[in-house]
Amino acid sequence: MPKSYQIAVIGGDGTGPEVAAEGLKVLNAIAKDEGFSCNVTQLDWGGDRYLKSGEALPADALDQLRKFDSILLGAVGHPKVAPGILERKLLLDLRFGLDQYINLRPVKLFPGVETPLKGKGPDDIDFVVVRENTEDLYCGAGGFMHKGTPNEVATQTAIYTRKGCERAIRYAFEYTQRRNNPKGKKLTLVAKTNVLTTGHDLWWRAFQECAVDYPDVETDYNHVDACCMWIVKNPEFYDVIVTTNMFGDIITDLSGMIQGGMGVAAGGNINPEPGGVSMFEPMGGSAPKYTGQGVINPIATINAVSMLLDRIGETKAADRVMQAIMKVTGTKMKSQSAGKMGYSTSEVGDLVIDAL
Ligand code: IPM
Ligand code: MG
Numbered sequence: 001m002p003k004s005y006q007i008a009v010i011g012g013d014g015t016g017p018e019v020a021a022e023g024l025k026v027l028n029a030i031a032k033d034e035g036f037s038c039n040v041t042q043l044d045w046g047g048d049r050y051l052k053s054g055e056a057l058p059a060d061a062l063d064q065l066r067k068f069d070s071i072l073l074g075a076v077g078h079p080k081v082a083p084g085i086l087e088r089k090l091l092l093d094l095r096f097g098l099d100q101y102i103n104l105r106p107v108k109l110f111p112g113v114e115t116p117l118k119g120k121g122p123d124d125i126d127f128v129v130v131r132e133n134t135e136d137l138y139c140g141a142g143g144f145m146h147k148g149t150p151n152e153v154a155t156q157t158a159i160y161t162r163k164g165c166e167r168a169i170r171y172a173f174e175y176t177q178r179r180n181n182p183k184g185k186k187l188t189l190v191a192k193t194n195v196l197t198t199g200h201d202l203w204w205r206a207f208q209e210c211a212v213d214y215p216d217v218e219t220d221y222n223h224v225d226a227c228c229m230w231i232v233k234n235p236e237f238y239d240v241i242v243t244t245n246m247f248g249d250i251i252t253d254l255s256g257m258i259q260g261g262m263g264v265a266a267g268g269n270i271n272p273e274p275g276g277v278s279m280f281e282p283m284g285g286s287a288p289k290y291t292g293q294g295v296i297n298p299i300a301t302i303n304a305v306s307m308l309l310d311r312i313g314e315t316k317a318a319d320r321v322m323q324a325i326m327k328v329t330g331t332k333m334k335s336q337s338a339g340k341m342g343y344s345t346s347e348v349g350d351l352v353i354d355a356l
Pocket of ligand 1: 087092
């Protein structure tokens with residue numbers, strides 16, 4: 001019996017469904033070629049559903065999703081829904097509810113893709129950020145006092161747990177070992193221990209204690225502000241970075257730009273535990289102004305599909321999709337920006353399939 005995977009697709013808002021469709025096209029093509037199949041269920045969760053029903057996710061959303069092998073997400077963000085609602089009620093609730101405690105962000109400059117960094121090429125820009133994905137300022141702890149008055153007080157508390165940082169750190173060490181960079185296996189902790197002397201002290205100690213178990217991995221430490229500087233000046237310094245949720249959010253957008261922007265950058269929200277359900281997404285938003293025009297770049301979503309394949313264990317398929325992406329960016333596409341690719345959204349999907 002050929003292997004069959006249950007895949008949920010949340011196209012989401014704006015151009016999300018268009019790029020998800022291209023990702024699926026590539027997924028089905030590689031599956032056919034490699035002799036497995038994907039049984040796809042489309043879920044209409046997102047802004048439109050929220051506007052009709054008042055809820056972004058059905059009450060049993062997590063139970064539904066736990067039955068799948070993996071999830072592909074298009075984009076969230078609807079022009080008629082106030083910012084912050086769908087982000088929290090859809091994206092973050094899924095990350096937290098499915099305990100996707102790793103946000104994995106490969107930063108790789110594909111051939112033919114322009115980087116704003118002068119004098120840097122694909123050999124220099126090739127690292128991975130492991131971002132803790134469930135704690136820190138994202139946990140929603142805080143509140144107001146005297147809201148709307150001149151005496152207003154607002155608090156927003158970063159929460160770090162030993163379990164939370166240790167599981168992210170161990171994942172990052174193991175990932176560094178698996179990645180086995182021929183230039184040397186190196187894991188850099190990025191934090192702000194000089195100022196955040198409690199929470200990031202916890203991270204620092206957990207990092208040192210875990211490092212003993214991975215003697216083949218060289219370790220390094222950067223304060224987050226210095227890291228932003230080095231990412232721009234010497235991105236080749238990095239192999240794998242492990243960092244907190246909030247800092248990870250910021251440095252992955254910075255990194256996304258040096259790898260060619262939101263048209264190519266992808267990420268995975270990973271629950272690494274046995275039976276854990278992970279969710280893969282392009283990094284860009286829903287770009288509502290381009291909806292329905294066929295101009296949005298699907299490469300980031302196809303990149304997310306490659307990550308999804310790797311996660312479900314179809315590593316050869318994942319690698320073939322990655323090679324095909326690089327052929328298409330290197331030899332076909334004029335640009336990675338919406339409307340300037342030299343091809344339509346679905347033509348780019350077709351090119352990747354031809355290159356498989
Ligand atoms: C990301 C996004 C999200 C985050 C937003 C949309 C809540 O910026 O995936 O990086 O902050 O994690
Ligand atoms: Mg972000």
